[in-house]
Amino acid sequence: MNNGLTDMTQKLVVVGAGMASGRALEHLFEAAPEAFDVTLFGAEPRGNYNRIMLSPVLAGEKTYGDIVTHDAAWYAANGVTCRFGETVTKIDRKRKVVVSKGGETPYDKLLIATGSAPFIIPVAGKDLPGVMAFRDLDDVNAMVEAARKPGARAVVIGGGLLGLEAAAALRLRGMEVTVLHLMGHLMERQLDPAAGYLLKKELEGRGIKVHVKAQTKAILGEEKVEAVLLEDGTVYPADIVVMAVGIRPETRIAVDAGLHVERGIVVSDQMVTSDPDILAVGECVEHEGVCYGLVAPLYDMARVVAKTLVKEDAAFRPVETATQLKVTGINLYSAGDFADGDDREEIVLRDASAGVYKRLVLKQNRIIGAVMYGETSDGAWFFDMLRKGTDIAEMRETLIFGQAYQGGSPLDPTAAVAALPDDAEICGCNGVCKGKIVSAITSKGLTSLDDVRAHTKASASCGSCTGLVEQVMKLTLGDSYNPAAVQPMCTCTDLGHDDVRRLIKAKALKTIPAVMQELEWKTSCGCAKCRPALNYYLVCDWPDEYADDYQSRFINERVHANIQKDGTYSVVPRMWGGVTNAAELRAIADVVEKFNIPAVKVTGGQRIDMLGVRKEDLPAVWAELGKAGFVSGHAYAKGLRTVKTCVGSDWCRFGTQDSTGLGIRIEKFMWGSWTPAKVKMAVSGCPRNCAEATCKDVGVICVDSGFEIHFAGAAGLDIKGTEKLGLVATEDEALEVIVALTQMYREQARYLERIYKWAKRVGYDEVRRQILDDKDRRKAYFDRFVFSQKFAQVDPWSERVSGKDKHEFKPMASVGFAEAAE
Amino acid sequence: MSDWVEIGRLSDIPRRGARCVDTPIGRIAVFRTAADEVYAIEDRCPHKGGPLSQGIVHGAQVTCPLHNWVFSLETGLAQGADEGAVRTFPLKRDGERILMDASAILAAASARIAAE
Ligand SMILES: Cc1cc2nc3c(=O)[nH]c(=O)nc-3n(C[C@H](O)[C@H](O)[C@H](O)COP(=O)(O)OP(=O)(O)OC[C@H]3O[C@@H](n4cnc5c(N)ncnc54)[C@H](O)[C@@H]3O)c2cc1C
Ligand code: SF4
Ligand code: SF4
Ligand code: FES
Numbered sequence: 001m002n003n004g005l006t007d008m009t010q011k012l013v014v015v016g017a018g019m020a021s022g023r024a025l026e027h028l029f030e031a032a033p034e035a036f037d038v039t040l041f042g043a044e045p046r047g048n049y050n051r052i053m054l055s056p057v058l059a060g061e062k063t064y065g066d067i068v069t070h071d072a073a074w075y076a077a078n079g080v081t082c083r084f085g086e087t088v089t090k091i092d093r094k095r096k097v098v099v100s101k102g103g104e105t106p107y108d109k110l111l112i113a114t115g116s117a118p119f120i121i122p123v124a125g126k127d128l129p130g131v132m133a134f135r136d137l138d139d140v141n142a143m144v145e146a147a148r149k150p151g152a153r154a155v156v157i158g159g160g161l162l163g164l165e166a167a168a169a170l171r172l173r174g175m176e177v178t179v180l181h182l183m184g185h186l187m188e189r190q191l192d193p194a195a196g197y198l199l200k201k202e203l204e205g206r207g208i209k210v211h212v213k214a215q216t217k218a219i220l221g222e223e224k225v226e227a228v229l230l231e232d233g234t235v236y237p238a239d240i241v242v243m244a245v246g247i248r249p250e251t252r253i254a255v256d257a258g259l260h261v262e263r264g265i266v267v268s269d270q271m272v273t274s275d276p277d278i279l280a281v282g283e284c285v286e287h288e289g290v291c292y293g294l295v296a297p298l299y300d301m302a303r304v305v306a307k308t309l310v311k312e313d314a315a316f317r318p319v320e321t322a323t324q325l326k327v328t329g330i331n332l333y334s335a336g337d338f339a340d341g342d343d344r345e346e347i348v349l350r351d352a353s354a355g356v357y358k359r360l361v362l363k364q365n366r367i368i369g370a371v372m373y374g375e376t377s378d379g380a381w382f383f384d385m386l387r388k389g390t391d392i393a394e395m396r397e398t399l400i401f402g403q404a405y406q407g408g409s410p411l412d413p414t415a416a417v418a419a420l421p422d423d424a425e426i427c428g429c430n431g432v433c434k435g436k437i438v439s440a441i442t443s444k445g446l447t448s449l450d451d452v453r454a455h456t457k458a459s460a461s462c463g464s465c466t467g468l469v470e471q472v473m474k475l476t477l478g479d480s481y482n483p484a485a486v487q488p489m490c491t492c493t494d495l496g497h498d499d500v501r502r503l504i505k506a507k508a509l510k511t512i513p514a515v516m517q518e519l520e521w522k523t524s525c526g527c528a529k530c531r532p533a534l535n536y537y538l539v540c541d542w543p544d545e546y547a548d549d550y551q552s553r554f555i556n557e558r559v560h561a562n563i564q565k566d567g568t569y570s571v572v573p574r575m576w577g578g579v580t581n582a583a584e585l586r587a588i589a590d591v592v593e594k595f596n597i598p599a600v601k602v603t604g605g606q607r608i609d610m611l612g613v614r615k616e617d618l619p620a621v622w623a624e625l626g627k628a629g630f631v632s633g634h635a636y637a638k639g640l641r642t643v644k645t646c647v648g649s650d651w652c653r654f655g656t657q658d659s660t661g662l663g664i665r666i667e668k669f670m671w672g673s674w675t676p677a678k679v680k681m682a683v684s685g686c687p688r689n690c691a692e693a694t695c696k697d698v699g700v701i702c703v704d705s706g707f708e709i710h711f712a713g714a715a716g717l718d719i720k721g722t723e724k725l726g727l728v729a730t731e732d733e734a735l736e737v738i739v740a741l742t743q744m745y746r747e748q749a750r751y752l753e754r755i756y757k758w759a760k761r762v763g764y765d766e767v768r769r770q771i772l773d774d775k776d777r778r779k780a781y782f783d784r785f786v787f788s789q790k791f792a793q794v795d796p797w798s799e800r801v802s803g804k805d806k807h808e809f810k811p812m813a814s815v816g817f818a819e820a821a822e
Numbered sequence: 823m824s825d826w827v828e829i830g831r832l833s834d835i836p837r838r839g840a841r842c843v844d845t846p847i848g849r850i851a852v853f854r855t856a857a858d859e860v861y862a863i864e865d866r867c868p869h870k871g872g873p874l875s876q877g878i879v880h881g882a883q884v885t886c887p888l889h890n891w892v893f894s895l896e897t898g899l900a901q902g903a904d905e906g907a908v909r910t911f912p913l914k915r916d917g918e919r920i921l922m923d924a925s926a927i928l929a930a931a932s933a934r935i936a937a938e
Contacts, residue, residue, distance in 0.1 A: 184837060193856060263917075338857060343896065344882075525838070525856045528878040528885035528892070551838035555876035555887040563887055567873040807841060812852060813829040814844035815924050 009037045012309070013098055013107035015088045015253070017042030019051050020282030020298045021113035022069050027306030029078050035310055038080045039105055041098070044136055045085035047075065051136070052295060055326045058140050059169035091257040093275055109309060112254060112265060112273070112280040116247035116293070121157065125219030131241045134166045146240045147173035154178070155228045155238040157216055159186040161325060163244035164203070168327040170242075171208050178236045179203070180214035180228065182245075185513070190323045190334040192524050194350075194357050195373040197513035202330055202355075211236075249284045249291055264291040269315035271305040281305045287316060294321045322383045324376070331372075333379035336386050337361065338369030349400045350520040351375075353419035357517055358400055359524055365393045378402035417471040417503075419518075424506040426472060427465045428747070429770070432458040434472055434506075441476045449473070467499040490529035492521050497750035501537055510542050512549055526552075533751035536638065539674050540746050543788035550805070556636035559808050560796040561618055569618060570611040572635035573625050574671065577645040577664035577683075578606025587628030595621055605642030605680065607633060619809055622797035631671075631795040638752070639674045640681075640742075643667040644692065648685030648702065657702035659685035662731055666738060672793040673785070676749040676758070679742065694722045697755040698738055703727075707734040711741060711767070712759040720756055723764050726772045740781035741771050747784075826914055826921040832858065833918065840875040840884070843922065847931045850911055851875030852920065853895050855882055860920055861895035862913050868906035 012028075014021050017040050025038065042048075053067040075082050083102065090099035097104040118133035120126050130146070132139050143166070146152055152175050156167045159181030171177045179186075185196030186203075200210050215231040219241055227237045249264035260266045260274035264286030271279050281301045283293060292298060297319050307314035322335035338361045349358045354374060360382065361369035366389050370382040381402070385392065392399055420426075422435030440446060440455045452469060453459055459469040470483035486496035493500070500519060509515045512534050516526065526534070531552035538546040550558050561569035575584070588608055592600055598612035613621055622632075634641060643666050646652065648659030663683040682693035683700040693699030695715035699722050701708040706729040710722035725741065728734050744767065749758035759767055770777050800809075835841045835854040842865055843850045849865035851874050859882060865875045872888030882895045892901040898910040909930060914921040 188858075523881070525880055527880045528890065531878060531880065551836055551879065554878065559876075563873070563876060565870060565888065567871065567876075807834060807836065807839075811844045811849070812834050812841035815827055815829065815850075815922060815927060 010035065010108040011106060012036035012038045012109045012111060013105055014038060014040045014111045014113060015098065016113035016115055016250075016282070016284075017044065017046075017048045017082075017084060018113055018115045018282060019048070019069075019295055020115070020302050021111065022048035023299050023302035024111065024113065024281050024305050025070075025078070025080070027303050028309055031306055031312070032310045033078070036109070038078070039107075040075070040080050040082055040084075041086055041088050041100060041105075042082075042084045043087040044138070046137065047071070047082065047084060049137070052326070054134070054137065054140050055165040055169060057137075058134075058143060058166065059172050059328070061328065064137060088253055091253055091278070093257055093278070096277070108277065110278045111305065111309075112278065112284060113282045114250040114253070114284045116283040117250045118243060119246040119248050120243050121216060121245055123216055123218050125221060125225070126243075128219060128221045128225045129223070130221070130225030130239060131219060131243065134162055134242055134244050135247075143170060143240065143242065144173065147175050149239065150174075151176065152239045153237055154240050154242060155180060155236050156242045156244060157228070158242075158244035158246070159183075159210065159212070160189065160244065160246070161187060161323065163242070164199075165326055166242050166244055167203065167208050168206065168330070171206055175239075177207075178209040178211065178238075180216060180230070180236070181210065181212045182215060184212055186210065186212070187325075187332075187334075190371075191332070191373075192338060192359065192371055193513040194359070194517050194521075194524055195332065195334075195371050197511065197517055198355055198357055198373045199325075199330070199332060201514075247283070247293060249286065251284055254280070254284070262286050262289075267316075269304075269317075270308040271301055271316060272308060279305050279308060288318060290318060292321070294323065296321055320383075320387055322379065324379070331374055331376040333372040333376040334370065335379070335383045336367070336369035338371050344368070346524060347396075347400045348522055348524055350517055352518045352520055360400060362392070365391050365396070367392060417468060418475055420503075420506060426468050426502065426506065427456075427458040428502065428505060429465075430457040432456050437469060437472050438476050441473060446473075447477065447481070465498065465502050467496050468502050471499075489533060490527055492516075492523040492526050492530050493519060494522075495519060497533065500534070501541075501748075501750075504537055504541055510538065510545055511547075512538065512552065536674060536676060536751050540788070543791045557638070558805075559615065559618065560632055560634075560636060560800065561613070561615075562636045564611060566612075568612045568614055570609050570635070571613050571618070571621055571625075572603065572607055572609045572633040573630035574633040574667070575607040576667050577643055577660050579645075579660060579664065580608075584628055584630070587625065587630070591621055591624045594624065597621075603635070603642075605635075606644050607635075607642065609635070616809055616811075619800055623801040626795075626798050626801055630797075632797045634671065637674065638677050639672070640667070640670045640679050642680055643670075644680075644682035644696075646683070646685045646690040648683075652685055652690075654688060655685035655702070656704050657685060657707065657731075659683040659691065659700070659702050662700065662702070662707070662734065663691075665731070666735060669735060670739065670742065670785075670789075672795075673742070673746070673789060674792060675742065675746050677752050677754045679745075679755065681738070695719070696722065698741065700734060700738070706730065709734060709737050709741075712756040712764070714754065714756045716754075718756070723759070725768060736778065736782050737771060739785050740778040741767065743781040743785040744770060747781075824912075824923045825925040827924045828919050829922045830920055831918045832860070832915070832920060834920075835860070838879040840877075840879065842875050845927050847927055847934060849873070849875070850922070850927075851884075852913070852922075853879055853884060855879060855895070860913050860915060862911040862922060863893070863895060863898050864909040864911075866908065867891060867893075868900070868908060869904070874908065 048070040050067040050069050056062040086100045088098045088100050097106045118135045132142050154170045154175045154177050156163045156179045159179050167177045167179045185193045186199050217231045218229045220227045225241050227235050229235050251261045251265050254265045255261050265280045267280050267285045273280050282298050301316050304314040304316045325332045345362045347360045356374035359371045367386045420434050424434050426434050437458050446452050459466045467486045474481045488494050489497050535549050535552040556562050595617050597610045601609045603609045643663040645660045645663030649655035679697045681698045682691040682696045684691040684693045685702050695713040699710040708727050709725040711725050713722035714720040745755050829843050838856050840851045840853045850862050851865040853861045865873050867886045869891050872886040874884050876887040877884040883892050885892050891904045898908040900906040911926050912923045
C-alpha cells in the first residue's frame with residue numbers, strides 16, 4: 001500500500017470529487033490523518049474544485065486555476081489515490097467492492113458524494129448538439145467556445161439562480177441572450193414579485209431579454225440547435241440553449257445497490273445510509289425529507305460525516321439557507337421564509353429612485369424571512385438574527401433601515417415625485433412636465449397652487465394632477481408649502497388615485513409589481529382595494545402591452561358572469577340595442593331547459609337574464625349561446641353594459657331619427673371596453689324619451705335637427721338627471737362625441753367612480769371644452785379608444801368555451817368518504 | 823389518524839387564486855398565495871354563505887366576493903371589525919403535490935351529524 005500504511009488501515013472509497021467530498025476529506029484528515037486509506041473516484045477528468053465559482057469563470061472574471069480547491073500536491077500529501085475521469089457504475093454491497101472501468105475496488109467504508117444531475121426538460125430537440133447544462137467545467141468551456149462566434153445567440157431556459165448567472169456571464173461575453181422563465185417572475189423561489197421586477201429591469205438594462213411565463217414547446221434544429229419554440233408560438237433563434245431548470249440528486253448507483261432512496265439517498269443525522277458501511281454527503285442526500293442545493297448545509301454535512309467516520313458523536317441539523325446572486329453589479333439577498341401568513345407581519349421599505357426594495361417577514365417579533373434588492377449590506381445582520389431567533393421588539397421601528405441606522409429621518413412621502421425626471425409629464429390635460437413647473441416656481445417666485453395654475457396651466461383643467469403638482473411644489477419650496485391632504489387609495493399607499501394614475505403614465509409603469517415598487521407601496525402584494533384599481537389603470541393606459549392580471553379582478557370579471565347570493569351565477573347575453581328575434585329567443589329557451597336554469601328575467605337594460613346557473617355549467621351554457629350567435633353581455637363588468645333604445649323612426653309615429661340603429665351602432669362599436677365603473681347608455685327617438693336616456697351615464701335624445709348628447713345621469717343610489725353636453729348634426733358625429741367622452745372618463749376617473757361623480761369633480765364645462773369645442777382633442781380621445789378596442793373586443797365567452805382559464809370552472813378534485821375511510 | 827389524499831398539483835391553482843375540492847361536507851376552497859403557500863378552508867362565508875374561493879387573494883387572506891369580509895387563510899378568522907370564522911383544513915405539500923387529510927373531513931362530517 002502506498003504511504004506505508006499498514007494492512008490494519010481501513011479502506012475508504014469516495015465516489016464523487018465535488019465540493020462536499022473535498023470538504024469531508026479535509027475534516028477527516030484533520031481529525032485522523034492515518035485512519036483511512038482513501039481512493040477518490042471522480043467522473044470529471046479533474047479533481048475537486050469550487051463549483052460555485054464556475055459563474056465568475058464563465059463571466060471571464062476568474063480562471064479555472066483560481067477555483068481549484070485541492071491540487072495534486074494535496075492529494076499526494078494525504079495519500080489519496082485519485083481515480084479522476086472514472087465513473088463508478090456499480091456498488092456490490094455483498095462483496096464490498098465498487099465497479100468502474102478500471103475494475104473492482106474494495107472498500108471497508110464507502111462515501112457517496114455524487115452531487116446532482118442537471119434536469120433536462122423532456123422536449124423534442126433536447127438532445128441536439130448545442131443544448132447544454134451548466135454544471136461542470138466542460139459545460140463552461142463549451143459555452144465560452146460558442147460565445148467566440150460574433151453575434152452568437154444564447155437562449156437560457158430557467159430564470160433561477162443558475163440560469164441568471166449563466167445569462168449575465170454570456171452577455172458579458174458578448175452573446176445575445178434571452179432568458180425563458182416558466183413562472184411569472186424571476187427566481188420565484190427566492191424572491192417575491194417586487195424584487196423579481198427589479199431584477200428583470202436590471203437584466204433588461206444589460207441587454208438581456210427576459211420572457212416570463214414562457215413554456216418551452218420544442219428545441220428546433222436539423223443537425224444542431226437553431227431555435228427554441230414556445231407554446232405561445234414565439235420563436236427565439238439560438239446557437240446554444242442552456243438548460244438551467246433545476247437539478248435532481250444523482251442517486252443511480254445507490255438505487256441499483258438497493259439503498260433506501262427517496263428523492264435523494266436517505267441518511268440519518270450521522271450521514272449514514274440504510275447500509276451501515278455506506279455513508280453519503282452533499283446534494284445527493286435526503287435528510288428528514290429535505291434535499292439541499294446550496295453549499296452551506298453541505299459543509300455542515302461534511303463535518304458530520306468526517307466525525308462519524310472516526311467514530312465521534314455528531315449530528316446534522318437542518319439549517320436555514322440564504323441566497324445571493326453572483327452577478328457583478330446586482331445586489332440581491334434572500335433568506336428564510338417570506339410567505340405571507342397572518343400571524344406574520346411584514347416591514348417593507350422601497351426607495352424607487354435608488355431601486356431598493358427590502359422586506360422583512362416577522363413572526364412574534366422574530367425575523368423569519370428577508371428579501372432585499374439593491375442594497376443588501378444588512379443581509380448578514382438580518383440572517384444572523386433570523387438564525388438566532390433574536391427578539392427585535394426594541395428596534396422594530398428602525399429595523400428595516402439596517403444596522404448602521406442612527407436615528408435618521410423618516411421616510412419621505414415625496415420620494416416618488418422627486419425621482420421623476422424633468423421631462424415627466426405631470427399634467428396630462430395641458431401637457432405640462434415637471435421641469436416646467438419647477439422652473440416657473442423658482443423663476444417667478446410662485447407660492448400657491450393658484451399661481452402655479454395661472455402660470456403653467458398645470459392642474460388647471462381636470463384637476464386630477466393636483467396632488468402631484470402640490471408635491472412638486474413641496475419639493476421645490478420645501479416645508480414652507482403644505483399640500484392639502486389627499487385620500488390615499490388604500491392602506492397600502494399614501495398616494496391618492498389621481499396621483500397613482502398620473503405616475504403610471506409619467507413613469508411608464510406597465511405591471512402591478514412595477515407600480516408597487518416605483519410608487520413605494522407599503523405592502524408586498526397589495527389588497528383587494530388597490531389591486532383591481534391598478535389592474536384597471538394598467539389595462540386602460542397600456543392596452544397593447546399590459547398583460548391583464550385576472551387574479552386582481554373581482555370574481556364577476558374573472559368568470560364573466562354575475563355571482564348571486566347563493567354562489568350560482570347569472571348569464572346575460574348581449575341583445576344589441578335590446579332587439580331580438582325568434583331564433584335568439586328559441587336558443588335561450590333551449591338553453592334554459594337543457595341546463596335546468598331556475599329563473600329567467602327581463603332586465604332593466606332590455607335583455608334577458610338567466611339566473612341560477614352553476615359555475616361548472618357556465619362554459620357549456622356559453623357554448624350553446626355562442627352557436628346562436630350570442631356574445632357576452634358584460635352584465636358583470638366595469639365596462640359598457642347596455643345601450644337601451646326605443647323603436648324610433650322605424651316604427652314610432654313621433655320618431656325623428658333611427659334611434660334603434662344608432663343604439664346598436666354604439667353598442668357594437670363600444671362593447672368589450674373596460675371602464676372605471678359600469679357604463680349604461682340609452683338612445684331615445686324623440687324628447688318623449690321612452691328609452692329613459694336622461695338618467696343614464698350617456699344618453700342621446702334624437703331631435704329633428706340632429707342628436708342631443710347627454711351625460712352624467714344617475715338612477716341608482718343617487719338620482720340625477722343628465723347634463724346636456726351639446727347638439728350634433730350627424731350620427732357619425734354623435735358616435736365620435738360619445739366615444740371621446742367615454743375615453744376621457746376612462747383615462748381620468750378613479751376606479752369605481754361613475755361618470756356623474758367624475759364629471760362633477762372635473763367640471764361639466766371642462767368636459768364640454770375638451771369634447772365638443774376642442775375637435776383635435778376629441779379626435780385624439782376617439783383614436784385612443786379605437787386603438788384599445790383592438791385588444792378589448794374579444795368575446796370572453798367564446799374564449800372560455802375554447803378552453804381559456806379552464807381551472808376556473810372545474811373543481812380540482814373530490815374527496816369522498818371512501819378515501820376518508822381507508 | 824391522518825389520511826393524506828392527493829388533491830392536485832400546485833400548478834393546478836393560479837397564484838393568488840383558488841380551486842375547489844368537492845367533499846361530502848360541501849366544497850372546500852384550496853388557495854395558493856403569491857408565495858406559493860397553500861391553505862384549505864370551507865368554501866362558505868359565515869356572513870351570508872359567499873363562496874370564498876371566488877374572492878381576491880392578498881397575502882394570506884381572502885376577501886369574500888359578496889360583501890368584502892376578509893378572512894385569514896391560516897386561522898379562518900374574520901379580520902377587522904367583522905366577527906366570524908370558517909373551518910380550516912390541514913394540507914400538506916410534497917414537492918408539487920398537494921395532499922388533504924381525508925380524516926379531517928370525516929371528523930368534520932361526524933361533528934356536523936352530531937350537532938344535528
Ligand atoms: C454554476 C453553479 C453555481 C453555483 N452557485 C452556488 C452559490 O452561489 N452558492 C451555493 O451555495 N451553491 C451554489 N451552487 C451549488 C453548489 O455548487 C452545489 O451545491 C455543490 O457543488 C454540491 O456539492 P456536491 O459535492 O454534493 O456535488 P458536486 O459538487 O456536484 O460533486 C459531485 C461530483 O460527483 C461526480 N459524480 C457523480 N456521479 C459519479 C459517479 N457515479 N462516479 C464518479 N463520480 C461521480 C460528479 O461528476 C461531480 O463532479 C452552484 C452550482 C453551480 C453549478
Ligand atoms: S322616444 Fe319618441 S321616438 Fe322613441 S318610442 Fe318614445 S315617442 Fe317614439
Ligand atoms: S336593486 Fe339591489 S337587490 Fe335588486 S338586483 Fe340591484 S343590487 Fe340586487
Ligand atoms: S357572504 Fe361573505 S361577506 Fe357576505
